[in-house]
Every structure is written in structure tokens, then in C-alpha cells.
Amino acid sequence: MWYELSGVFVEKTLGVQGALADALHFFLYDTVKIGLLLVSIIFMVSFLRTWVNTEYVRAHLQGKSVMYGHVGASLFGIITPFCSCSAIPLFLGFIQARIPLGITFSYLISAPMNNEVAIAMLFGLFGWKITLAYIGFGLCVAIVGGWLIGRLGLEQEILMEVQPIAGQLEAHLVSLSLRDRAKEAWDYTFDIFKKIYIFVMIGVALGAWIHGYIPTEFIARYTGEGNPFAVVIAVLMGIPMYSNAAGVMPLIEVLTSKGMLLGTALSFMMAVTALSLPEALILKKIISLKLIGVFFAIVGSGIIAIGYLFNLII
């Protein structure tokens, strides 16, 4: 309905025609739609999040079996917030609680990848099927990747001596009234929205321009079936883009509508969120370059494999 309405507004009220009308319509439609979705999805996730915090996750994962640990850590990664600036206390805190290195990595891979902004953007731009594929494959990378890192026995690559906590930590869920939870969730939503919306607008504007002016054959040749290395290039390009996930995704949507393969798009988006250069630089202070290399190599190849697999299936 909003699609038709915004179209009528551009053509009749503004009296614009042709490629410009196309681009304007697209911009108006997408920014409003994504804006609404961002607000509602971020609100829902942050509302649920008021029940758990990272301290709870740590206590919960302590002393669990390998299988439960990897799966649990990856699942908790969806719901808990993650900021690359708290990667160090998180990492050391998990080790301190004697949670194995591999399980710590499962969490560290899943948490930034399954963040609420990425999920909201995906849902708004690509629909629920692609969103579920993203989350599902993302969990696989986190579980298998973390497990592999754990199997490699790289514990001596942690550069800081951590004194383990004796005994079992107690896990307490946060107790708050529903009203306080809603308020906290709303504050958080507003805060995030303020920060990212400008990037969303820029991303959609660029996307709208591509949508209206760049020929489909051009995009298909470089990002579609014509380029067998597209997935690998997409993953490499995704590494330095973490902070702008919200701005990058609208561009990807336009590229897919013009012939970029979906698997390539999926790989790119996963690389943007899961492989982050700033996070690697922060982790560098507490773990060796070798371990960071292993982490990036394992996650990167997992993501590339998913891209090719997805391109083959669809």
C-alpha cells in the first residue's frame, strides 16, 4: 500500500517523471519502510534482551558439555548485545570462568553477526526467508568455527595470564518491572536509531541512484554469474565495513535486484558483520596474531563456502 502511495506522491504531487521519478519513489519507499522496521525490530530485540546480560550468559555456559556450550553460546549471541569495545573483558571474562576457548569463539562469532540492526535491515530489505537463511547459516559458522578453533589447541595464544575463578558462578536473570524493561528498550532503540539512520538514508540514496541509472547488465557482469570469484571478493570487501552495516545493506539489495547472486550477497553481509577489522585490532591486545589469523581464516572460509553453496542451490 505504501508502495503505491509513495509512487502516486512522486508522480502526481511532485510531478516528476522518468528515471528520476523511479529513483525518488524507490528512496521514499525504502527509507520509510526500513525506518519503521528498524524501530520495531530493535525495540523487540532490546526488550527481550532486558532479561539476560553477558554476565548471565557466562555463568550459564560455565561447565557445560562441548555440544551444549557451542550451540548455547551461538544462540545467546543472537539475543545479547555486542560492542567490539567490550570484546576484551568479554573474552577474558569467559576464559576466567573456565569456559573453553572454542566456546568463547562461538559466542564471539555469533554475537556481532546476529545483531539486531543487521537482522532488522535484512528483514526489511530481503524478507523473512533470507533473514532466516542468514541467521541459520550464521549459527552454523559460529558453532562449527568455534568448535574447530577449540580443537586446534591454541590456548597458549592468549597473551594475558588470567586467574580462573574458583567454583560455579551463579546465574541470575535481571529482575525489572515490564514498564522499566519497555523504557530501557525504547531508550536503547532511540539511541541506536539516531546513530544509524543517516547511514541508512545514504545507503538507500546510493541504492536508489544505482536503481535508476546503472544498467543491469553492468552489475550482472561483475557480481552475478559472470564472475566466479564474486563471493571471495565480496567477503574480502566486507572486512573493513563493520561500522556501516546499516548503510551497506540497502546497496546490496539493489545489486541483487539487478543480477547479483543471492549467495554472494549473503556472504558479503556476513563478512561485514562477522569479520570486523576494529574488533581484530582490539583483540590483538590480548591474543596473538596467529590466533586472530586462524579466527579470520576459519570464519572467512565458512562464509565463502556458504556463498557458493547458496548460489548453487538457488
Add this chain to the structure above:
Amino acid sequence: MKIEILGTGCAKCRQLEAVVKEAVAKSGRFAHIEKVDDIMKIMEYQVVSTPGLVIDGKVVSTGKVLSVDEVTALLK
């Protein structure tokens, strides 16, 4: 009263520090405010998500920037 803000120098930690200073100033109480950025010290408080807020040795909040009102309520 001793208030400690735990954080390794991220933007949110500085925000929380500013909020705490404002809340203390408004309350008119005397409080010693200290920014803790030593990771080992943060770990001793068993905090895994920064910024953390510690009042008189007790962890009262982790992983979020509180509002001035919330901090004022915690000061009482």
C-alpha cells in the same frame, strides 16, 4: 562514598562517567569518582560487559549507559 566506572576507554564508558558526575553534582553528596580502565581490576569485579558501575565495592550495573535519574536513584 566511592563510585567506580569500569571500562577500557570506549565511548559508552565516557558517557557513563559524565552521567555519574552530573548525578553526583545534582545530589549534592560527596563522592569519590574513579575511572577504572585496568582490565585485571575490571575482571576482579567479575564484569564482562562494559561500562560497569560500582558503588562502594558493589557492582550495580553492567553493559549500559544509565540515565542521570537512574544513577541518582542508585546513589541513595
